[in-house]
Amino acid sequence: MTTTVTSESTKVPPQPTRRMPGWARVLLWVVVAFVAVSIASYQTGVPQLTSSGTIQSAVRLGIPILLAALGGLWAERAGIINIGLEGMMILGTWGGAWAGYQWGPVAGLVAAAVFGALGGLVHAIATVTFGVNHIVSGVAINLLGAGIAKYLSTLVFEPISRNPRESPAVPKFDTYSAQPLGTWLQELEDMQRVGLSDVAGILGGLVTEVSPLTMLAYLLVPVSYLVLWRSPFGLRLRSCGENPVAAESLGVNVYRYKYLAVIISGALAGIGGAALILNPGQAGYLEGQTNNRGYIGLAAMIFGNWRPGGLLGGAALFGYSDGLQLRSGGTSVHALFYGATLLLVVVAAVQVWRRSWFAAGVSLVAAAVMYAVYWYTDELPTELTAYTPHLVTLVVLGVASQRLRPPAANGLQYRRGVD
Amino acid sequence: MNNWRVRLLPAALAIVFSVVLCSAVLLISGANPIDTLLEMIAQVGRGMTAVNIVNTAGAYYLVAIAAAIGFQMNLLNIGIEGQYRLGACVAAIVGGAVSLPFGLHAVLVVVIGAVTGALWCGIAAVLKVYRGVSEVISTIMLNTLSIGLIAFLVATFGEMRGNTQGTVPIPASGQVPGIPLGGAGTMFGLVLLSVAVGVGYAVLVDRTRYGFQLRASGLSPTAALAGGVDSKKMIMSAMLISGAIAGVAGLPEILSRDHTFTINFPTGYGFAGLAIALLGRNHPIGIAFGALLWSFLDKSSLTLDNIGVPKEIVTILQGTIVLSVVVAYELVRRRELAAEQRRVGRALGTEAPAPAGTGGERA
Amino acid sequence: AKDGGGGGTNNAEGQGCRLNAPPTATAPPVQPTQPQAPPDAKQMRVGLAFDIGGRGDASFNDASVAGLDRAKAEMGFTDVKELDAGAGEPEDAKQTRLRQLAREGYNPVIAVGYAYADSVKVVAPEFPGTKFAIIDEQVDGVPNVTSLVFAEEQGSFLVGVIAAHRSKNCQVGFVGGVETPLIQKFQAGFEAGAKAAAPDIEIDSKYLTPAGDFSGFQDPNKGAEVATGQLESGADVVYHAAGASGKGVFSAVKQVGAKAIGVDSDQYNQPTVAEYKDVIISSMLKRVDLAVYDYISAVARDDLGSLPKKFDLAIDGVGYSTSGGMVNDLVPVVDAYKAAIANGDIKVSDKP
Amino acid sequence: MKTATEPESGDPPAVELTGITKTFPGVIANSDVNLSVRAGEVHALCGENGAGKSTLMKILYGMQAPDSGTIRVRGAEVRLRTPAEAIRAGIGMVHQHFMLADNLTVLENIVLGAEGVHGIGAKARRAVLDLAAKAGFEVRPDVLVERLGVADRQRVEILKVLYRGARIIILDEPTAVLVPQEVDELFTTLRTMREQGFTFLFISHKLDEVRAIADTITVLRRGTTVGTVPTDEVTNQRLAEMMVGSELPVPERGESTVTDREVLVLSGLSASEQDRVVLSDVDLVVRAGEVVGIAGVEGNGQTELVEAIMGMRPLDAGRIALGERDLTGLPTLARREAGIGYVPEDRHRQGLLLDEPLWYNRILGHQTRRPVARGRWLDRQGAKADATRIVEQFDVRTPGIDTDASALSGGNQQKFVVGRELSGDPVLLIAAHPTRGVDVGAQAGIWDHLRAARAEGLAVLLISADLDELIGLSDTIRVMLRGRLVAEADPRSVTAEELGAAMTGAQDGEVA
Numbered sequence A: 001m002t003t004t005v006t007s008e009s010t011k012v013p014p015q016p017t018r019r020m021p022g023w024a025r026v027l028l029w030v031v032v033a034f035v036a037v038s039i040a041s042y043q044t045g046v047p048q049l050t051s052s053g054t055i056q057s058a059v060r061l062g063i064p065i066l067l068a069a070l071g072g073l074w075a076e077r078a079g080i081i082n083i084g085l086e087g088m089m090i091l092g093t094w095g096g097a098w099a100g101y102q103w104g105p106v107a108g109l110v111a112a113a114v115f116g117a118l119g120g121l122v123h124a125i126a127t128v129t130f131g132v133n134h135i136v137s138g139v140a141i142n143l144l145g146a147g148i149a150k151y152l153s154t155l156v157f158e159p160i161s162r163n164p165r166e167s168p169a170v171p172k173f174d175t176y177s178a179q180p181l182g183t184w185l186q187e188l189e190d191m192q193r194v195g196l197s198d199v200a201g202i203l204g205g206l207v208t209e210v211s212p213l214t215m216l217a218y219l220l221v222p223v224s225y226l227v228l229w230r231s232p233f234g235l236r237l238r239s240c241g242e243n244p245v246a247a248e249s250l251g252v253n254v255y256r257y258k259y260l261a262v263i264i265s266g267a268l269a270g271i272g273g274a275a276l277i278l279n280p281g282q283a284g285y286l287e288g289q290t291n292n293r294g295y296i297g298l299a300a301m302i303f304g305n306w307r308p309g310g311l312l313g314g315a316a317l318f319g320y321s322d323g324l325q326l327r328s329g330g331t332s333v334h335a336l337f338y339g340a341t342l343l344l345v346v347v348a349a350v351q352v353w354r355r356s357w358f359a360a361g362v363s364l365v366a367a368a369v370m371y372a373v374y375w376y377t378d379e380l381p382t383e384l385t386a387y388t389p390h391l392v393t394l395v396v397l398g399v400a401s402q403r404l405r406p407p408a409a410n411g412l413q414y415r416r417g418v419d
Numbered sequence B: 001m002n003n004w005r006v007r008l009l010p011a012a013l014a015i016v017f018s019v020v021l022c023s024a025v026l027l028i029s030g031a032n033p034i035d036t037l038l039e040m041i042a043q044v045g046r047g048m049t050a051v052n053i054v055n056t057a058g059a060y061y062l063v064a065i066a067a068a069i070g071f072q073m074n075l076l077n078i079g080i081e082g083q084y085r086l087g088a089c090v091a092a093i094v095g096g097a098v099s100l101p102f103g104l105h106a107v108l109v110v111v112i113g114a115v116t117g118a119l120w121c122g123i124a125a126v127l128k129v130y131r132g133v134s135e136v137i138s139t140i141m142l143n144t145l146s147i148g149l150i151a152f153l154v155a156t157f158g159e160m161r162g163n164t165q166g167t168v169p170i171p172a173s174g175q176v177p178g179i180p181l182g183g184a185g186t187m188f189g190l191v192l193l194s195v196a197v198g199v200g201y202a203v204l205v206d207r208t209r210y211g212f213q214l215r216a217s218g219l220s221p222t223a224a225l226a227g228g229v230d231s232k233k234m235i236m237s238a239m240l241i242s243g244a245i246a247g248v249a250g251l252p253e254i255l256s257r258d259h260t261f262t263i264n265f266p267t268g269y270g271f272a273g274l275a276i277a278l279l280g281r282n283h284p285i286g287i288a289f290g291a292l293l294w295s296f297l298d299k300s301s302l303t304l305d306n307i308g309v310p311k312e313i314v315t316i317l318q319g320t321i322v323l324s325v326v327v328a329y330e331l332v333r334r335r336e337l338a339a340e341q342r343r344v345g346r347a348l349g350t351e352a353p354a355p356a357g358t359g360g361e362r363a
Numbered sequence C: 001a002k003d004g005g006g007g008g009t010n011n012a013e014g015q016g017c018r019l020n021a022p023p024t025a026t027a028p029p030v031q032p033t034q035p036q037a038p039p040d041a042k043q044m045r046v047g048l049a050f051d052i053g054g055r056g057d058a059s060f061n062d063a064s065v066a067g068l069d070r071a072k073a074e075m076g077f078t079d080v081k082e083l084d085a086g087a088g089e090p091e092d093a094k095q096t097r098l099r100q101l102a103r104e105g106y107n108p109v110i111a112v113g114y115a116y117a118d119s120v121k122v123v124a125p126e127f128p129g130t131k132f133a134i135i136d137e138q139v140d141g142v143p144n145v146t147s148l149v150f151a152e153e154q155g156s157f158l159v160g161v162i163a164a165h166r167s168k169n170c171q172v173g174f175v176g177g178v179e180t181p182l183i184q185k186f187q188a189g190f191e192a193g194a195k196a197a198a199p200d201i202e203i204d205s206k207y208l209t210p211a212g213d214f215s216g217f218q219d220p221n222k223g224a225e226v227a228t229g230q231l232e233s234g235a236d237v238v239y240h241a242a243g244a245s246g247k248g249v250f251s252a253v254k255q256v257g258a259k260a261i262g263v264d265s266d267q268y269n270q271p272t273v274a275e276y277k278d279v280i281i282s283s284m285l286k287r288v289d290l291a292v293y294d295y296i297s298a299v300a301r302d303d304l305g306s307l308p309k310k311f312d313l314a315i316d317g318v319g320y321s322t323s324g325g326m327v328n329d330l331v332p333v334v335d336a337y338k339a340a341i342a343n344g345d346i347k348v349s350d351k352p
Numbered sequence D: 001m002k003t004a005t006e007p008e009s010g011d012p013p014a015v016e017l018t019g020i021t022k023t024f025p026g027v028i029a030n031s032d033v034n035l036s037v038r039a040g041e042v043h044a045l046c047g048e049n050g051a052g053k054s055t056l057m058k059i060l061y062g063m064q065a066p067d068s069g070t071i072r073v074r075g076a077e078v079r080l081r082t083p084a085e086a087i088r089a090g091i092g093m094v095h096q097h098f099m100l101a102d103n104l105t106v107l108e109n110i111v112l113g114a115e116g117v118h119g120i121g122a123k124a125r126r127a128v129l130d131l132a133a134k135a136g137f138e139v140r141p142d143v144l145v146e147r148l149g150v151a152d153r154q155r156v157e158i159l160k161v162l163y164r165g166a167r168i169i170i171l172d173e174p175t176a177v178l179v180p181q182e183v184d185e186l187f188t189t190l191r192t193m194r195e196q197g198f199t200f201l202f203i204s205h206k207l208d209e210v211r212a213i214a215d216t217i218t219v220l221r222r223g224t225t226v227g228t229v230p231t232d233e234v235t236n237q238r239l240a241e242m243m244v245g246s247e248l249p250v251p252e253r254g255e256s257t258v259t260d261r262e263v264l265v266l267s268g269l270s271a272s273e274q275d276r277v278v279l280s281d282v283d284l285v286v287r288a289g290e291v292v293g294i295a296g297v298e299g300n301g302q303t304e305l306v307e308a309i310m311g312m313r314p315l316d317a318g319r320i321a322l323g324e325r326d327l328t329g330l331p332t333l334a335r336r337e338a339g340i341g342y343v344p345e346d347r348h349r350q351g352l353l354l355d356e357p358l359w360y361n362r363i364l365g366h367q368t369r370r371p372v373a374r375g376r377w378l379d380r381q382g383a384k385a386d387a388t389r390i391v392e393q394f395d396v397r398t399p400g401i402d403t404d405a406s407a408l409s410g411g412n413q414q415k416f417v418v419g420r421e422l423s424g425d426p427v428l429l430i431a432a433h434p435t436r437g438v439d440v441g442a443q444a445g446i447w448d449h450l451r452a453a454r455a456e457g458l459a460v461l462l463i464s465a466d467l468d469e470l471i472g473l474s475d476t477i478r479v480m481l482r483g484r485l486v487a488e489a490d491p492r493s494v495t496a497e498e499l500g501a502a503m504t505g506a507q508d509g510e511v512a
């Protein structure tokens, strides 16, 4: 070791040579992934990989997850782990169906938010006021949310729907398409030109047949960013998740912000529930319809490194792989292996460039395995492809996890006046 | 803080509180809470309910111990759900495929269940230790993946019986006889396995070096590290043990009653296990009571339809019990801590009337 | 369909399939059970144990309720008890439910759903004086258990024929809720029927979840996505056997103006899916109501031997609906297939 | 003995506390405290650990509510229920433990809670830069605080207070983490600001510093004010007497017991953390009976060095030997078994299981050895017996060994930890800040035990930020800077100032 090396190791580490800004790096990876998928789509002859229909599916499937993930973001940025998202979502579905049935979709949306927020309130009381372990409280809220929704639905819905597990039909939101953009993109997509049609497919999928609730969800991503990172309110809220004692010492009412954050979190999860009720094609309240989407939302948020853009990516990935496997099952998931091979080769190349030989080796081996699976099988058993999104989440977390940076005081108990 | 007051009071308070709350819910919805409760209690005496309570409590006990081992070191093994189902499935497949002498066969099945559970949980452990993936998320994903894997395994190695898909039945040599109690039903022989696991858990946690290291890692990972506890090894081993115990939790039902794993195998034990471990404060005896309570609520709720009360009230009851138990423990803990400090102050304050900072006193 | 679905434009009106001529079988000489006067059974007490889904599932649980209600009205008994199941409950819960009914003196006790197969085998011998029935599963060897099973594949065959005739693109879809053997019968029959009518037809079959994950019956979201996928790849008639997820299938079908076929009961007339009725051209009927009614009346007459071994096409235990009049023109064709199946000219396999 | 020093001017005092009483369960932290601070002065608060200084200041800053007593700010009585109210009254506080959010930027940390002033955007950034320029600092507003060193963090803390327009500033032990040069810089800043009319409440245990900066000194003992004196009328001797009722103890080395048996030999130790070198080519020998002191500004690799020796941190290169035995690559437990005792720098986080009784804590780190374990089994009776021995031998003030560790005061906790680490006949003791935050009485006790063990041939590696302790106890002092051992000093001749210079890199090689 020479002195030149050690001189860098001062207690005040110098700013690292300014690499690409975070958002640019993310964007770059998005582009790389897109190119990989696009190539795979042509090489394997499975255009569903980038069709606008798949993207629309991804949107529809991803929206509830996105909203749950946003809910997780708000709570965890204030330092409260919210594994109770699932329960809050269930409450949201019940509330949305109950009010939606009587007063229409807008009322349903509001009620879903309110019911979710009530779940959030219980979580806040338990974790903030009583200092209960956040996960424990979350598990209890999931039990409670399911129980309350079932109970209420037996009492309220059964007389009307003749079924204790189901609400009567609920009016839905209408959908809108951005015209003439949508048609134009559709034409582009139909030309089946390499790259261009893929982009058109993806964009087309994003702008056609969008319901107000979906637009709201889209909108909540930048809004969450702006509020949390660009407003005094958000700064205070985040400070409660990073160092609540410091925040308190600067006059921030930590309890209040934590309460607010968890209540907003619950409301967002509730809206996520409403997306399962009020978006076109949905069926009203059904027992068990959230089907662990709250947990998936939490995973998407962690996946997204506790950031709005990141969790959007997580929800999109989940929605995409789920849409793909639901729409065209074995074949497209199979083709996805081809895309994953390409992506892993790129990752390996990057690692080689960074001189982390081990990581590069692992990536290459993984790429080889992926390719072998692609080569030696024709279609995967549906029992296994049905859970592609979960597998993808697990694998990506395994690859990316060590770069994640949760809020420093996330999950810690905070009591005023005790340090 | 080892006295009984701290142990029992919160749980009792919480149960009372939850019962009161649910009574209110029942009253509002027009049912009579006292009748409801009496009906539930009466149900225990009917038919085989009492034995079923004990049988299911045995399985609950195992999943709860699995959860408690994780809790001891602040690991949240949410994947118990997947581990016990996958363990049961693989064990049943192997049990149906081999033929061994009586006894040995059942032992093999149990071992296979344990190994399967441990390996499945081991995926989460490896991800956590080497990749820093939160076990909460990875086990949630693994739970879902286990459903697909089970479906695949049953479809591949199982057989069709009418409209049910299940594994090949385990021959008599691999079955574990129950303890027949006449008209009250048959208690699973493997309830004894739960007892054994409970004793093992108590000894492990209280009396062994491993138990010390486990608890130390949970109480303060940093102190444990400085004290020479290898946190990676502990996470690995704790997850593996937890998974192994979870992996056998489904076997009492299979070896003593069903002899096959079908796609209708019950779900939800995993989350019950987490709740019961909380209820029992990770204590082997507390968990036993928790398991019995949970099982009682489950089984006796079956009668509520008879008196026109939605049986979902029991789920609400279970949720509030968990929540209020943890709140009650926290409140009692705070009070006890203050009391302890007062005791210290009093014990040492005899020399100086206004002791500020006991360490600052001079002899 | 490797190139299908890319643009979602393949829904352009096709010319339909090249269709086989219907078989020319003579209608079997079987008449549905003669209209006997309903027995008087005021003292009868009937217990019903549901599988998950329960009363109000707008599917076969409800169909059994309908049968029960009819029996109640016609035979005059009043003491009826229905018990609901919980999702993912263990075996002993099912046994307890049956025992409870039997102990309280309900006789007969009807277990609705194959999930009760093992429980009935255990509980029925404990109550030799009580008559048990189980729907959807063949239970042999227990004298006081009657099995009420259906030839779902035969009914599905008929709607497969309808689908083939109604498809303009010569491509149809099947959406199953959970990949269980029971649902596979629906798929098998549907595929066989469609192929019989149009050998070139392309059939997309997809399940929402694999066996064991019963959320597939409760997830309209997924139902809609799967159906949309099939529609975009060119299918224009979709048959579902997906329980409550079927709503999602209907909504996806309605979205693009294609056609759907319902399942179990006459879904055209079902209030919960009323908003989609204009795309439900037919439904595969599984007459659980009939089976339950027949069973109860057989019990009342103490004549269990008169019950059919299987509720199949021949006795109208399964069938298809024409409500809405959208397949009226096909009735002769379908009935020809029906006759061929009923008299054994066509054998429908129950494995896909 | 009230040596009251009322200002002659008619101005009301900037702060006046009367009859403040505050009790915690079992502890009276403040009882009838009276304090009056003139506007524009630096007023020091002195007192041993646990005397109640921090509590009093937290009351003034609205973080804790007094049980009784009144607070006046510039003559007007106020009720300060939250920090927000104290901030509004013009009071700011720099805490003993920094209160910064690592993952937020400098700017965000400063404007947090005071967003109303200039928002959180460009305007605020300009205001912060202006303020810093006035106080003579340099700040980079958009850097994450986690990247800053201690001195920079402290500047951020001071800027936080200034940004809120505070005129009365509480500094709770601001110098504890600074090297002498940095202390001088801080004092320069304080003096400049005093000229501008700021009032300071300054807490420190270091009497020289207090005398260097304060105009007036108030001494607290056992929660009450012992007296207030003008700085220039009081001697160190007198102050010490006021604080502890007797003379301050000084660490004394005693006779040298150094042998030539090498116990710990480090050669070429290097370690890095995420591309950052934290230890670079460290060679060090500690002999039996020798105390080797490591001096250094916090964050220069001392923590990492200890972790490397204990096997808690992977090495890039180098070798660690204990006597004849090569420890490189062995896990922590094996190193402890080989005879290393370890007093960690943070007893709460690393030394104790706070929610467990003392006897259970006795097992920690010894779980494989007698008398607390037999093979794979714990020996609870053995642990209890030995915990009792430690409590007696090390004068741990506790009602018994069944008391939870958290209920003990810091000093007593530390004595227990030292006692535990000296159990089982270690050949090497690594003592990281063994008396940090421990009051003078307990401090002297711990020093005595270290000396006694050294006399019996124990090798000690002492890491301390307290230069007097280092100089007083060590046989050899090595200075650590940026992960390397840069200088060696003879404790018999070196002064704290010289050491400080070496610690900041102003001086290399042999010191004194």
Ligand SMILES: Nc1ncnc2c1ncn2[C@@H]1O[C@H](COP(=O)(O)OP(=O)(O)OP(=O)(O)O)[C@@H](O)[C@H]1O
Pocket: A417, A418, A419, B356, B357, B358, D024, D025, D027, D028, D029, D047, D048, D049, D050, D051, D052, D053, D054, D055, D056, D096, D409, D437
């Ligand atoms: N939150 C608390 N709960 C209970 N007791 C406390 C609390 N904070 C302080 N104390 C008690 O009050 C006494 C005074 O503590 P304080 O922190 O004010 O001392 P100090 O003079 O600042 O000591 P030091 O020099 O160590 O900083 C302590 O001895 C402690 O016993």
Ligand SMILES: Nc1ncnc2c1ncn2[C@@H]1O[C@H](COP(=O)(O)OP(=O)(O)OP(=O)(O)O)[C@@H](O)[C@H]1O
Pocket: A418, A419, B341, B357, B358, B359, D027, D049, D050, D406, D407, D408, D409, D410, D411, D436, D437, D438, D439
């Ligand atoms: N957060 C707290 N909650 C309750 N009691 C506390 C707390 N902090 C301190 N105490 C009490 O204060 C007493 C001494 O603690 P304190 O922290 O003041 O000691 P100390 O000598 O300053 O040690 P340290 O430097 O570790 O803080 C103990 O009796 C303890 O009961």
Ligand SMILES: [Mg+2]
Pocket: D049, D050, D410, D437
């Ligand atoms: Mg202190």
Ligand SMILES: [Mg+2]
Pocket: D053, D054, D055, D096, D172
């Ligand atoms: Mg202090």
